[in-house]
Amino acid sequence: MRVGLFIPCYIDAFYPDVGIATLELLERLGINVGYPLDQTCCGQLLANNGCQKDAAGVEALFVTNFAGFDAIVGPSGSCVYHVRAHLDAIPQTPQVEKVRRNIYELVEFLHDVVKVDAFPWAEFRHKVGLHTSCTMLRKMGAGTASEIDAPFFSKPLDLLRKVRGIEFVTPDRPDECCGFGGSFSVTEEPVSAKMGYDKVEDHHRAGAEYIVSADMSCLMHQKGCAERLGLDIRFIHIAQVLNGSAA
Amino acid sequence: MRPVDHAEASSRFIEAKEHLEFHDRRLWDLRLKRDRETHGIPEWEELRNLASAIKEHALSHLADYLEEFETKAKSNGAQVHWARDAVEHNQIVYDILSAHGTKTLVKSKSMLTDECDMRPFLETRGIKVVETDLGERIQQLDDEPPSHIVVPAVHKLRADVSEVFVRTIGAEPGNNDVHYLAETMRQNTRPYFLNADAGMVGANFAVAETGSIVVCTNEGNADIGANVPKLLIVCIGIEKIIPKLEHLAVFVRMLSRNALGSPITQYTSHFRAPRPGTELHIVLTDNGRSRRLGMKDFWYSLKCIRCGACMNTCPVYRRSGGLSYGATYSGPIGIIIDPTFDIRKYSHLPFASTLNGSCANVCPVKINIHDQIYKWRQIMAERNQLPLVKKEALRVIGHVLSQPRLFRAAMSATGLALEHLPRFAIYNWLNPWGRQREVPVPPKQTFRSWYLENRKRP
Secondary structure (H helix, E strand, O other): OEEEEOOOHHHHHHOHHHHHHHHHHHHHOOOEEEOOOOOOOOOHHHHHOOOHHHHHHHHHHHHHHHOOOOEEEEOOHHHHHHHHHHOOOOOOOHHHHHHHHOEEEHHHHHHHHHOOOOOOOOEOOOEEEEEOOHHHHHHOOOEOOOOOOOOOOEHHHHHHOOOEOOEEEOOOOOOOOOOOOOOHHHHOHHHHHHHHHHHHHHHHHOOOOEEEEOOHHHHHHHHHHHHHHOOOOEEEEHHHHHOOOOO | OOOOOHHHHHHHHHHOHHHHHHHHHHHHHHHHHHHHHHHOOOOHHHHHHHHHHHHHHHHHOHHHHHHHHHHHHHHOOOEEEEEOOHHHHHHHHHHHHHHOOOOEEEEOOOHHHHHOOHHHHHHOOOOEEEEOOHHHHHHHHOOOOOOOOOOOOOOOOHHHHHHHHHHHHOOOOOOOOHHHHHHHHHHHHHHHHHHOOEEEEOOOEEEOOOOEEEEEEOOOHHHHHHHOOOEEEEEEEHHHEEOOHHHHHHHHHHHHHHHHOOOOOOEEEEEOOOOOOOEEEEEEEOOOHHHHHOOOOOHHHHHOOOOOHHHHHOHHHHOOOHHHHOOOOOHHHHHHHHHHHOOOOOOOHHHOOOOOOHHHHHOOOOOOHHHHHHHHHHHHHHOOOOOHHHHHHHHHHHHHHOOHHHHHHHHHHHHHHHHHOOHHHHHHHOHHHHHHOOOOOOOOOOHHHHHHHHOOOO
């Protein structure tokens, strides 16, 4: 199987370490990974602002870049979800359908496709609060949302439990949205920031030294909030933890 | 007309720290109570499927069921009126009241009458309208609309309620005891109940096969208002129809559990026929509902049973308050309903959401609320309801993102800007982001350039 590595624009620009960890992790697991150099973005920013029609060119480029791979893997739930659920500003050719069908967020790829049972190289001796983004939790089935009465499961937690030395803490509202929400973070800045403050304070009260998430965009927002509040709490992407970063 | 500015209103709401924290905590507590109560019902998800199916069936056969309801209601002795819109609704109500020489109307909670702006219409024509639901009465006395469809004054602290009662109904200053406040309101309202010429109730459900209406309340006010005066008017939005009495069993099991986390409301009252010597009038009101029923992506919103659970779970609603939506319906359900009344005025509301989806998960009739919010955003863009600057910026971004070379150029410009511009300039540029958050520090190289150095074979 040949996997196309999808590194969303904001990870490319601001969090190269997350991209590197994702690539190295997939390589360690013996997966043949390619990174199309002409990739830009999935178009989610435009679509979530109502301008999906302006994203037709972006969508077409995405498909051109990734149609040749058996699977596409990206370390960002909402971007992957956008391709899977909404990439329809362009005609739905068999090629487009193939790309949309075969794209995975990193956690679900490791959990559901590769079915990784150990990360022998990974050790993380810290108290961790897990943040599962709303897109992954409520739209991609990465776990059970607290408002639904179903047996508890969490794919990111399943993976993190295989990391040596890791300890988990649980905030009062583990799956309340952190308030990032893409452009919501700037158009609805007052509520967004308040939600972010509440989120990081909740984790801090629970004793988290790190907030770990599979969605770096949530962490970008939460980190900005925690720094402004002067809270002693750090942030790391799940790919980095699983790849053996001891932080 | 300027669109409602939710962000601006929410910033004022957030400034009142004590109110904000109370509001968030109180509504989150309702969410938790709802979780406990619904998770105790093993077939809850099955009930949601059933409730949704019943509503979809009723809505897709609405004309038939409405006619069946009318026939049955008439044979029960009720008088049935049809109102196309708010203007007709208010006129019909006024005509009934004035024909009876009504001076005072006692009414229980109805979102429909708020939607129609009925109170001012009647009051300017000399009819005194008294809200009898405690929360609605507080809001009426304070001259504010309800901020929540189930708990209308939830944004007020008890000190605020006391202040309103001191100012309007002669309560003792400084006495914030809830029992005292409730008793003060009760003493104030009782004479209106006893002396009113007419009562009015809304309806939670209208049953087609029996021609009866069902009202679910906790305070008993609707029952006194309906049973004391000689004239009763029931105002119903046409989407409240359910086909059979047996269907009610599904909804009654869900409504209060989902709304307040209590197994059932204190009162579930069925009104079928006028008491001897009295009149019962039923006003069936459309006010945009049939038009919404014809909207491919949005007709499911008519399934709503007004439990308010989507508001309680919504992290944005809890931190901005119902009044910040500037509409009769607030929170997630408001975002998808309000634009059908006025697309310009409510054009910003679909953006007052993080699309987190917990609203759809708690919805007892499985309305895909967050999907509809996403669709409304596309419609706002298509109908030119986005701010021009934003629309133009997104068009340019779309172009840049579709051209790898332009994208690379833009990326390096971003990095340079963040590294070299002084702090205040960055914060002006990324203005809203930096107001209460730190900006991410750009790394030395992008992932792509790292990849070219470390992986790309020559």
